[in-house]
Amino acid sequence: MSIRGLKKKQPKTFKVKIITVDAEMEFSCEMKWKGKDLFDLVCRALGLRETWFFGLQYTIKGMCTWLKMDKKVLDQEIPKEDPISFHFLAKFYPEKVEEELLQEITQHLFFLQVKKQILDEEIYCSPEATVLLASYAVQAKYGDYDPNFHEPGFLAHDELLPKRVLRQYQLTAEMWEEKITAWYAEHRGIARDEAEMNYLKIAQDLEMYGVNYFPIAQNKNHTDLLLGVDAKGIHIYSINNRFSPNKSFEWSAIRNISYSEKELTIKPLDKKAEVFKFFSSQLKVNKLILQLCIGNHDLFMRRRKVDSIEIQQMKAQAREEKARKKMENQRLAREKQLREEAERAKEELERRLFQLEDEARQANEALLRSQEAAELLAEKAQIAEEEAKLLAQNAAEAEQERQRLEITALKTKEEKRLMEQKMREAELIAVKLVKESDRRAKEAEHLKQDLHEAREAERKAKQKLLDITRLNYPHMVKYPQYLPMDTRDANFDKGSIKLDLKDIDLKRLSFEIERERLDYLEKSRKFEDRLKELKSEIHALKLEEKQSGLYS
Numbered sequence: 240m241s242i243r244g245l246k247k248k249q250p251k252t253f254k255v256k257i258i259t260v261d262a263e264m265e266f267s268c269e270m271k272w273k274g275k276d277l278f279d280l281v282c283r284a285l286g287l288r289e290t291w292f293f294g295l296q297y298t299i300k301g302m303c304t305w306l307k308m309d310k311k312v313l314d315q316e317i318p319k320e321d322p323i324s325f326h327f328l329a330k331f332y333p334e335k336v337e338e339e340l341l342q343e344i345t346q347h348l349f350f351l352q353v354k355k356q357i358l359d360e361e362i363y364c365s366p367e368a369t370v371l372l373a374s375y376a377v378q379a380k381y382g383d384y385d386p387n388f389h390e391p392g393f394l395a396h397d398e399l400l401p402k403r404v405l406r407q408y409q410l411t412a413e414m415w416e417e418k419i420t421a422w423y424a425e426h427r428g429i430a431r432d433e434a435e436m437n438y439l440k441i442a443q444d445l446e447m448y449g450v451n452y453f454p455i456a457q458n459k460n461h462t463d464l465l466l467g468v469d470a471k472g473i474h475i476y477s478i479n480n481r482f483s484p485n486k487s488f489e490w491s492a493i494r495n496i497s498y499s500e501k502e503l504t505i506k507p508l509d510k511k512a513e514v515f516k517f518f519s520s521q522l523k524v525n526k527l528i529l530q531l532c533i534g535n536h537d538l539f540m541r542r543r544k545v546d547s548i549e550i551q552q553m554k555a556q557a558r559e560e561k562a563r564k565k566m567e568n569q570r571l572a573r574e575k576q577l578r579e580e581a582e583r584a585k586e587e588l589e590r591r592l593f594q595l596e597d598e599a600r601q602a603n604e605a606l607l608r609s610q611e612a613a614e615l616l617a618e619k620a621q622i623a624e625e626e627a628k629l630l631a632q633n634a635a636e637a638e639q640e641r642q643r644l645e646i647t648a649l650k651t652k653e654e655k656r657l658m659e660q661k662m663r664e665a666e667l668i669a670v671k672l673v674k675e676s677d678r679r680a681k682e683a684e685h686l687k688q689d690l691h692e693a694r695e696a697e698r699k700a701k702q703k704l705l706d707i708t709r710l711n712y713p714h715m716v717k718y719p720q721y722l723p724m725d726t727r728d729a730n731f732d733k734g735s736i737k738l739d740l741k742d743i744d745l746k747r748l749s750f751e752i753e754r755e756r757l758d759y760l761e762k763s764r765k766f767e768d769r770l771k772e773l774k775s776e777i778h779a780l781k782l783e784e785k786q787s788g789l790y791s
Contacts (some may be wrong), residue, residue, distance in 0.1 A: 253313070254322035257281050260351035265322060268312060275308040281327055288553060289345040291538065294330035302523060303606035328352060331534050332449030334542065338438040342770060343432050352436040353442045358401055362447045366404045372438055373399035375423030384424045394419065412777040430568050446482040451531055453524055455517040466517065468531045470539065473505060490539040496532050498525040556715065590658045651780055657781065664771060672766060
């Protein structure tokens with residue numbers, strides 16, 4: 240036997256591509272593998288133990304079909320492609336997600352699938368509920384809300400709401416994000432698995448959750464009903480209403496389900512109840528309905544029995560895992576809280592340090608300003624001191640000037656008083672002079688009159704003498720040289736004596752009058768000169784008083 244013959248032959252394989260909700264995987268399968276072999280391989284790759292909820296789905300001729308576990312993969316009617324594509328999806332849904340979904344991976348796969356069904360509008364959800372579900376989806380993806388990190392627009396690339404809801408309300412993306420963020424901020428402290436579980440707990444109460452719909456007819460010609468299969472039983476719906484069933488058959492009330500060609504029969508447990516028959520579009524639909532009914536019925540019955548050892552172990556492990564995660568979450572929450580407190584303390588210290596640095600900078604600037612101000616004040620003080628000295632000097636000079644002015648003022652007052660006294664005396668003298676002038680004028684007038692009378696008397700005397708001479712010595716009048724000397728001399732001596740006396744008096748009187756007049760004129764001139772001097776002195780004093788007032 241050759242060495243080559245000793246070698247074991249390598250089995251023939253084919254490639255398959257497994258598509259989950261969030262990932263894709265490729266496997267090499269042996270030609271002889273059954274559906275269960277491939278399914279177990281995928282579950283091991285995913286670390287999934289709750290395998291009874293899931294299946295491998297493929298599409299053939301426009302119809303979704305589940306891979307049978309007990310038949311070879313290549314013997315089934317699968318697409319002829321390389322690699323062959325299968326979708327790993329939840330085939331059956333739990334009645335209560337919180338009690339039945341034990342593994343975190345199981346919960347996560349259900350969360351992703353239900354979320355996709357809601358966004359694709361395979362499950363109807365009200366707008367208010369979609370916003371709440373979206374907030375839990377954001378919590379599961381991003382963790383706790385942090386306004387410093389989750390800035391406006393951070394949900395711009397996430398698909399969170401069904402297009403129907405977006406069309407129903409004329410709101411902008413920013414407004415929807417604001418509504419979702421308002422709920423998201425309230426989920427602080429919720430871990431990812433808790434957020435996904437809260438999402439599923441809300442979703443399981445929706446009317447279309449976990450229901451597989453098939454069009455049926457009560458006769459062969461009309462398709463006017465929908466048959467729905469879910470975890471609780473079989474429901475009959477009108478074609479336009481998938482929310483409220485017209486008739487329901489719980490699994491506990493169904494005795495048997497069978498089909499023959501396109502006809503499917505549901506026999507209630509109560510033998511007296513009417514048997515429900517309907518028709519589907521093709522035989523494959525009946526096979527698929529029956530397959531779903533058998534699987535959901537088995538799960539329904541298993542929920543109501545005592546858990547197997549494997550399930551008990553899984554539940555115990557799940558409880559331990561939840562307790563461990565709870566403690567871990569609490570520890571993480573405490574650490575996070577402590578870290579946040581430390582960060583806040585750090586930020587506070589940094590803020591305080593920055594504040595102290597700012598205060599120190601401001602104090603340094605204030606110190607520099609104070610030093611500059613001190614230098615400026617010193618300069619100002621020096622200038623002020625010099626100004627004070629100058630002012631003191633000026634004050635002393637002003638005081639001396641004031642004293643001088645006071646003395647001058649006193650002198651001026653005394654001079655003014657004396658001047659006023661002189662003016663009064665001058666006025667008195669002027670009055671006296673006026674009176675004296677009047678008196679002298681009157682005397683001069685009298686003297687002039689006396690002079691006139693005297694001259695008139697002299698003229699008369701001369702005339703009388705001439706007349707006497709003419710009478711006594713008529714021949715002597717014409718020739719007075721021929722008069723006797725004695726007579727002539729005697730007569731002339733008498734007349735001469737009289738005339739001389741008269742002339743002497745007149746001359747004396749004229750001389751006195753002229754002298755008085757000259758004295759009067761001289762006194763008047765002196766008085767006028769004195770008045771002019773007084774006026775000049777008074778004017779000078781007034782100017783000095785004005786200048787003294789202005790200077791003061």
